[in-house]
Structure formats: C-alpha cells, structure tokens
Amino acid sequence: MSWLQNQVNQNPEKLFIQFGDNQFSYLDIAEMVQTYSRSLLRENIQPQDRILIYLPSGVELIEIILACFEIGAVAAPISPKLTEGERNVIIDKIQPKLIITNWNQKLPDFPSPIPVSCIEELPNASSGCSVIKNDYIYNSDDITAIILTSGTTGIPKAVQLTYGNFEASCNNWNEFLQFQSNDQFLCCLPLHHIGGLAVMLRALMFGFSVNLVSTFEAKLVLDTIIKYPVSIISLVPTMLKRILDLEGGLKAIKSLRWILLGGGPSPEYLLDLCIKEKLNIVKVYGMSETCSGTVGLKLLDEPQNKLYAGRPFNGAKIWTENNELYISGPMVMKGYVGEAATNGHHNSHDLGQVDNGNLVFLDIRRKDLIITGGENVNPLEVEEALLQIEGITDAAVIGVEDVEWGEKVVAYIVNSEFGIRNSEFRMKLKGRISDFKIPKEFIQVSSIPRNELGKIVYEKLREHQD
Structure with a gap:
C-alpha cells in the first residue's frame, strides 16, 4: 500500500494541502493521482521509466509526482526557470520516456524524439473502455525520484533517490x-x-x-x-x-x-x-x-x-x-x-x-577557499563581516585570478547608502577580519544573483569577471 493510499484509508477528508485559499484533502489529491496514474499507464509507462516533469510548484506538480510513485515510475521534476540550454543538457542526461508540462510551459524546442504530454490533456487520456491495472508493488530499493542538485557552481547533477x-x-x-x-x-x-x-x-x-x-x-x-x-x-x-x-x-x-x-x-x-x-x-x-x-x-x-x-x-x-x-x-x-x-x-x-x-x-x-598570497580565505567569513556594515544589505565574495596574489579577494555588495567610497568599506572591515582577508576590490551591484533557494550563484559572478 502506498503512503497516499494509507492516508486515504485513515483520514480521507483530512486537510493535506492548503494552496492559497484552496484546500485539498487526502481524498481530493488521491482522486487526481489515480486519474493521472491511469493516463501514464495508457502511455505505456512501466516501473522505473523516467518521467521528466516541467511544471511550476503547485498542486498539479504534487499530483503528477505522486502518480509516478503509484505506478513505480521515476519522477524527475525540474525547474521551469531553466534556460533552453540547461534544460536540454538535463533531458539528454536523464533520457526520460515522457515529458509532462502544461500549455503555458510547452515549448517547440523540446528534443523531438521524446513524447511530450500536457497535464491539461492527461485526464482525457485516462478514459477508455479497457481496464488498466496497476500491478506495481513497492520495493524500497527502487528509484522513485531524480532530483537535481542546486547547481550554484555549474551544471547540476541528477541524484537518484529510492523509496528506502x-x-x-x-x-x-x-x-x-x-x-x-x-x-x-x-x-x-x-x-x-x-x-x-x-x-x-x-x-x-x-x-x-x-x-x-x-x-x-x-x-x-x-x-x-x-x-x-x-x-x-x-x-x-x-x-x-x-x-x-x-x-x-x-x-x-x-x-x-x-x-x-x-x-x-x-x-x-x-x-x-x-x-x-x-x-x-x-x-x-x-x-x-x-x-x-x-x-x-x-x-x-x-x-x-x-x-x-x-x-x-x-x-x-x-x-x-x-x-x-x-x-x-x-x-x-x-x-x-x-x-x-x-x-x-x-x-x-x-x-x-x-x-x-x-x-x-x-x-x-x-574549491571555494580563496588562496591569496599564500593565505587561505574563507569567503563566507568575509561575507558575514560585510553584512554587519550598516548600509550593506547583501554581499558575495569570490576569488579572482591575479598575477601578484595568485587570487585576489573580490566583494560584490548591495549598498543602500550611496556615495560611500570603497576605501571606507576597507576601513570598516579593519579589526573585524585580518588584513589579508579584506577584499582588494569592491563592486557595487543592484542585486546578488541567487537561485530559487536563495543561494548565491557564484558562477554568475565569475562570469562577470571574464
């Protein structure tokens, strides 16, 4: 018995998801999950087949993921904010049997050999006279999801996670x-x-x-x-x-x-x-x-x-x-x-x-340590010191290749107090951190690049230096 079926048996009308002002009980979700499960089975999806899911965070994404769980397929949700190049690299790596998206997200540049289904059309695909039987039995060692690492420093890796x-x-x-x-x-x-x-x-x-x-x-x-x-x-x-x-x-x-x-x-x-x-x-x-x-x-x-x-x-x-x-x-x-x-x-x-x-x-x-003049600098320590300076609302620190120092410490800062010179930032850091940790260069920006989790995307800062 699946985790969802277990909750439906025990608490069918209990609130599972509050999404804005909309409420969904375990039974509400289970009914749509069963509909999507039948649709996937009609698409001849077999246990351990990979389904790439290209949908925004929402109830439909949860239902599709759980539908994959019900039939033993591998759910591989990816961010709809990926660029075309990033998305195609991931699709090539995962090699899904099916891509599920919606009418708003569907793009003409999905790799053509892979079939694409829109979630709005899946309920229609579940109808028919023939009975579709789901014979999947849970196995703790079966892969149930592929999750991408957060990818703040390059191409994310595809992590295979099991029921266990x-x-x-x-x-x-x-x-x-x-x-x-x-x-x-x-x-x-x-x-x-x-x-x-x-x-x-x-x-x-x-x-x-x-x-x-x-x-x-x-x-x-x-x-x-x-x-x-x-x-x-x-x-x-x-x-x-x-x-x-x-x-x-x-x-x-x-x-x-x-x-x-x-x-x-x-x-x-x-x-x-x-x-x-x-x-x-x-x-x-x-x-x-x-x-x-x-x-x-x-x-x-x-x-x-x-x-x-x-x-x-x-x-x-x-x-x-x-x-x-x-x-x-x-x-x-x-x-x-x-x-x-x-x-x-x-x-x-x-x-x-x-x-x-x-x-x-x-x-x-x-690999994130900055080695400058033979000294190791932890950029996180420098970022924390910067954030304690009045007026600095965000900061990121990287090492940039330098002929004299090997690497020099460079700080990107969001500063709400205009007109402050870089020399003043250096003075404010003195006594907070060692002199060799104080950035050689300060670059004032309107925002620090961050991913959907709020993590700094250091790779974009390094691209700025190239």
Missing part, C-alpha cells in the same frame, strides 16, 4: 521533531528541490498538512503565517533574514513550533539574534544526495554549540577523510544518473570535523 531513502529520511525527521497531526508545515521551497519535495513526503507519511507557497516572497510568507495555523517552516538564512526585516516578522516567526534553517551556513549574528529572541531554530545540514537534512541541532537546547551543524540522525554515520566530510546511511542516494552506485556512502566535498561528542563542524568546500 525517503522512508529513512522521513522517519529520522519525525524522531527528531515529533510531528503532530495538527502541524501545518509552510513549504516555500521549490518542489523540484529536495527541500520542498521532502516536506510533502513527510506530511504524507505522518498525516499533517502542508501550506504550499509556490514561490518565496517574504511578505507573502509572513502573511501566510499570520493568516493560517502554520507551526513549522523550512528556510535558508537569507529567507529568514528577509522575513525578520519586515514589520511583524519577528512576532510571526516566534509563533512557530519549529523553524528549520539550512541550505547554507548561517551568519553568527543571525544565530545570536535567534537565541536572544528565543526562536525555535533547528539548524539543518544535508543535501539532495542525503535525501534532505541528515544532521540537526536545536539551537535553544544548546546555544553554546551554535556554530556547529549538529549531530547525525539515527542510522547516519559521518566521518572525515582529508578533512572532507563523508556520510553513510540508508538515506544516502543510490547514485548520480550515469555514474556508479554509491553503496550508501557519499563524499560531500565539504570541509569539516566531527568532535568526540559527534558534533559536526562544517567549514567550506575546498
């Missing part, structure tokens, strides 16, 4: 947070990203509801928290800061039972604010390859460990080799598409340490 991966991850999160049947989890992360999809599957397994916001806008998220009985939210640090900067933002965030904070390092000043205001922050470390977070820390329980990522969940083992963090456990992906299986082990390529208390300290990816 999702089950292990969801169970770990339930053990850590103790989900309640009346919880409402506000999901403002994209559903084609592991952070969004994992929220849906946790709700499906444990019977709480999801308030779905299709795209992150700080004011919209704030209004949603105020209007609806939201108890849990998952954010990246940039998102949290933007909500807290709004009038009423702190009060709204304080009302939540849990605030999951992941997707990148959290600035110390932000963590200090959360501790001071007694916000129920759960620091999270994980990735697509580990089926979402696999390390956690409840900030108010141990504020003295605020700079640590947390401790591994049950079944997860983390160790270091050459200062890089390795992760093993039942939540670790089966492997990347087109590459060898991982056998439950993954090299994160993040630098870090694990102390005697099993606390994980996360540093930075080795």
Whole structure:
C-alpha cells in the first residue's frame, strides 16, 4: 500500500494541502493521482521509466509526482526557470520516456524524439473502455525520484533517490521533531528541490498538512503565517533574514513550533539574534544526495554549540577523510544518473570535523577557499563581516585570478547608502577580519544573483569577471 493510499484509508477528508485559499484533502489529491496514474499507464509507462516533469510548484506538480510513485515510475521534476540550454543538457542526461508540462510551459524546442504530454490533456487520456491495472508493488530499493542538485557552481547533477531513502529520511525527521497531526508545515521551497519535495513526503507519511507557497516572497510568507495555523517552516538564512526585516516578522516567526534553517551556513549574528529572541531554530545540514537534512541541532537546547551543524540522525554515520566530510546511511542516494552506485556512502566535498561528542563542524568546500598570497580565505567569513556594515544589505565574495596574489579577494555588495567610497568599506572591515582577508576590490551591484533557494550563484559572478 502506498503512503497516499494509507492516508486515504485513515483520514480521507483530512486537510493535506492548503494552496492559497484552496484546500485539498487526502481524498481530493488521491482522486487526481489515480486519474493521472491511469493516463501514464495508457502511455505505456512501466516501473522505473523516467518521467521528466516541467511544471511550476503547485498542486498539479504534487499530483503528477505522486502518480509516478503509484505506478513505480521515476519522477524527475525540474525547474521551469531553466534556460533552453540547461534544460536540454538535463533531458539528454536523464533520457526520460515522457515529458509532462502544461500549455503555458510547452515549448517547440523540446528534443523531438521524446513524447511530450500536457497535464491539461492527461485526464482525457485516462478514459477508455479497457481496464488498466496497476500491478506495481513497492520495493524500497527502487528509484522513485531524480532530483537535481542546486547547481550554484555549474551544471547540476541528477541524484537518484529510492523509496528506502525517503522512508529513512522521513522517519529520522519525525524522531527528531515529533510531528503532530495538527502541524501545518509552510513549504516555500521549490518542489523540484529536495527541500520542498521532502516536506510533502513527510506530511504524507505522518498525516499533517502542508501550506504550499509556490514561490518565496517574504511578505507573502509572513502573511501566510499570520493568516493560517502554520507551526513549522523550512528556510535558508537569507529567507529568514528577509522575513525578520519586515514589520511583524519577528512576532510571526516566534509563533512557530519549529523553524528549520539550512541550505547554507548561517551568519553568527543571525544565530545570536535567534537565541536572544528565543526562536525555535533547528539548524539543518544535508543535501539532495542525503535525501534532505541528515544532521540537526536545536539551537535553544544548546546555544553554546551554535556554530556547529549538529549531530547525525539515527542510522547516519559521518566521518572525515582529508578533512572532507563523508556520510553513510540508508538515506544516502543510490547514485548520480550515469555514474556508479554509491553503496550508501557519499563524499560531500565539504570541509569539516566531527568532535568526540559527534558534533559536526562544517567549514567550506575546498574549491571555494580563496588562496591569496599564500593565505587561505574563507569567503563566507568575509561575507558575514560585510553584512554587519550598516548600509550593506547583501554581499558575495569570490576569488579572482591575479598575477601578484595568485587570487585576489573580490566583494560584490548591495549598498543602500550611496556615495560611500570603497576605501571606507576597507576601513570598516579593519579589526573585524585580518588584513589579508579584506577584499582588494569592491563592486557595487543592484542585486546578488541567487537561485530559487536563495543561494548565491557564484558562477554568475565569475562570469562577470571574464
């Protein structure tokens, strides 16, 4: 029995998804999932066939993903914001049997050998006189989804996740947070990203509801928290800061039972604010390859460990080799598409340490370190120092090849106080960070390029330098 069928049997009329003012029970979703499942079977989709889903975050995307789950097909949702070139590279890599999109998204330049179906037409395809039987039986080792890594530094990789991966991850999160049947989890992360999809599957397994916001806008998220009985939210640090900067933002965030904070390092000043205001922050470390977070820390329980990522969940083992963090456990992906299986082990390529208390300290990816004049510079440290300067609302730091220094530190900043000279920024950084870490160049921009998760897209900054 599938996770969806189990909830329908137990709580058919219970709220599953709140989407704006529209409500969908488990039964509502199940009826559409069955319709789409029949359509896919009529398209001769077999277990483990790959379905590329090119739809915006919304209820229809959830229904199509769950329809794939019902018949054992592999759901591969991708962002509709990808460029034509990016999309075609991914399609070529995944080699789907079918592409599902909608009338608005359908483009004439999809690779021609691959059939394309529009979701508006799928219900018609499910009708007919012949009986279509779904014989698929769940197998924990079967691949159920292909999720793309966030791709902030290049072409994203295609991560293959199994039913067993999702089950292990969801169970770990339930053990850590103790989900309640009346919880409402506000999901403002994209559903084609592991952070969004994992929220849906946790709700499906444990019977709480999801308030779905299709795209992150700080004011919209704030209004949603105020209007609806939201108890849990998952954010990246940039998102949290933007909500807290709004009038009423702190009060709204304080009302939540849990605030999951992941997707990148959290600035110390932000963590200090959360501790001071007694916000129920759960620091999270994980990735697509580990089926979402696999390390956690409840900030108010141990504020003295605020700079640590947390401790591994049950079944997860983390160790270091050459200062890089390795992760093993039942939540670790089966492997990347087109590459060898991982056998439950993954090299994160993040630098870090694990102390005697099993606390994980996360540093930075080795390739992101800037080596200038023989000194190592962590760009995240410089970014945090910049963000504490009055007037700087956003910042990103990269290393640029330089004849004299090997690499020079370059800062891109969004500055709300016009007329400030670069020399003044240097003076304001003195005493905050060592002199060799102070950027040699400051470039003032109107915005820092970020992806849908709010992560800085450093590759675009490097392209700016070329």
